[in-house]
Amino acid sequence: MASDKSDKEDRDDSAKTRLLIAENIRRVEEMLRFLPLHADTVSDLRAKIGLLRTILLEQRAPALALVGRRGAGKSSLVNALFGAKVAEVGHVKAQTGRGKWFEHRSERGSISVLDTRGVQEGSSPAESDAAKDAVASIVVELKKKVPDVILFLVKASEADSAIDADLVALERVYAEIEREHRFRPPLVAIATHCDVLEPKGTRLHKASEESPEEIEEKLARVSEVEHHLEAKIKERPKLAPHLVWTRGISTYISFRKDDTVRADERWRIDELVGTLFKHLPDAGRGTLVRIARVRGLQEDLANNLTRATAAICAGVAALPIPVADVIPITMLQVTLIAGIAWLSGRPLDRKAAAEFLGAMGANVGVGFAFREGARALIKFVFPGAGSMVSGAVAFAGTLAIGAAARNYFLRGSSIEDAKKTFDDTKTSPDTSAENEKRTRDWDIN
Ligand SMILES: Nc1nc2c(ncn2[C@@H]2O[C@H](COP(=O)(O)OP(=O)(O)O)[C@@H](O)[C@H]2O)c(=O)[nH]1
Ligand SMILES: [Mg+2]
Structure with a gap:
């Protein structure tokens, strides 16, 4: 019976997490309307938001x-x-x-x-x-x-x-x-x-x-x-x-x-x-890699998710918003962590993200909520940020979070290694053409 109860709690948690992610994605989409960017860039960001939505919220059985x-x-x-x-x-x-x-x-x-x-x-x-x-x-x-x-x-x-x-x-x-x-x-x-x-x-x-x-x-x-x-x-x-x-x-x-x-x-x-x-269409890809656990493909998808999230975060940061308003950015980053944990086979809920953030040293409480995690993450990813977070900083910070989460959840690295990856990636993100190409070999369907 006890396990029935916790099964139900897990499902509720998962449903709540999905709602939160959906809500935040919607909010970010709204913010993009005010972006002083070229129309092409905006439509590229919309496509990236579409990818996040498909991978995290619209998965189905292949x-x-x-x-x-x-x-x-x-x-x-x-x-x-x-x-x-x-x-x-x-x-x-x-x-x-x-x-x-x-x-x-x-x-x-x-x-x-x-x-x-x-x-x-x-x-x-x-x-x-x-x-x-x-x-x-x-x-x-x-x-x-x-x-x-x-x-x-x-x-x-x-x-x-x-x-x-x-x-x-x-x-x-x-x-x-x-x-x-x-x-x-x-x-x-x-x-x-x-x-x-x-x-x-x-x-x-x-x-x-x-x-x-x-x-x-x-x-x-x-x-x-x-x-x-x-x-x-x-x-x-x-x-x-x-x-x-x-x-x-x-x-x-x-x-x-x-x-x-x-x-x-x-x-x-x-x-x-x-x-x-x-x-497969994107809506079946996440499910397939979770089931078949082919590491290379899990990583490709995680990298794509990371790059898309980083570009969106940079876009949001291009808005003249004060640090207190970067919550949507850090919410996206928490979502990215949860998403990569999900690709590894774990449920899409707050547990894995809380475990990761806690271990990384971001101080999130027991009653971890996405928003709370997002707040803790601000200090962690943007330490000493002045009154603004720049697009470049948001971009690098997100790539670093993604790389650390990938190493931890998909490669089974220790949290120390994940931390090192985080620091290294933040100071010199891998934006090489080779890395770009690796995950572009397949199209976004
Ligand atoms: N050695 C070997 N046996 C296989 C392979 N694929 C299926 N089998 C065996 O072939 C038999 C029929 O397989 P099954 O999957 O039930 O075929 P189905 O009728 O097409 O669903 C089973 O005894 C399987 O264990 C294979 O690649 N190698
Ligand atoms: Mg059969």
Whole structure:
């Protein structure tokens, strides 16, 4: 019961935090109306505010349609993304979510999956009633919600046999989405079970411990399968333009009876997550990186969030406002801390930000509220500020907060290291073109 109560408190806290963040973002947006800046700069800042809003307040489950036969590894792929057992694997009887959008959940977020198995059986001339039903139900589901990305899965050992029926099914899925939504999602083609290609015992996920010749042989087989799969898809004009990625992977994780992980033999899942990330709208990206915990992507998103927040803070500081009025700026900085903690997998609430600020030496009370934290942060980020905070100082201070929070929450640095990062970044922020580029490699969707 006690835990029910604290669960509820956490949810309330999270809801309150969201409200506060939304309110402050609105307030900052208002302030920008009075900015004596060029219209282009103002609209750029509005886009950045949009990014904050999307990442922090408008996240949803990424929607993935999985096309592939029974046994291709669709459920295993879902588990591989989570790094945990959320979907039943290999049981014919486990028909969870058959032909329906299904939310696979964890504490860190959900992924919405449409498992289209059975659809290829409906592509044959002698289709059974069951197969027709499968197709009909998938058509209904595709009307309800449009997938962000379509994943086509085939077993590596079966990629050169009869995949034509699967590809016809895939075309059918595209035709339905196109008709209903006038949208053609990106297509990701995957050869699963690459770990069992010859030489079978050679471990792709531990390549550095294996003999280089055997790894080379295995990789050559993987690449042969990929070429074949890609060529097959490229033959079809209705699919070819949408193909964005073709790779062999392994999703294999062995779970004990209590669902804990016995062996993790996943291979190239980070790359797959990177591809999904690239093709998802921003509203699904935060959720994906929380779930899949790919550090590089969490950091990219954290850096983007940091840079956007820093630019907004600098914009607000360009207004002739006295120090007492920099609360919206420091509120944004507290929000940034909370946001980066959230990207690491923690809930979006005040706890993580309070822990961080307290440890950094900003004096925030037990009954920490965002506003109170913001006040404490003024002294911390802008010590000895005169009567005004300049745009440049607000910018550097925000970059420093973001870098320290990233090191603490995402890299697991000690608070001492985070403090050092804060001091170093504040005096010489990394505004190098290289750092800029790193996170611009993917567009804001
Ligand atoms: N070795 C290996 N086994 C896999 C891989 N992906 C799936 N499997 C196994 O293949 C079987 C079918 O996988 P499942 O995910 O249930 O396929 P689905 O029917 O498409 O959902 C299960 O026994 C999985 O453990 C993989 O990449 N490597
Ligand atoms: Mg399955």
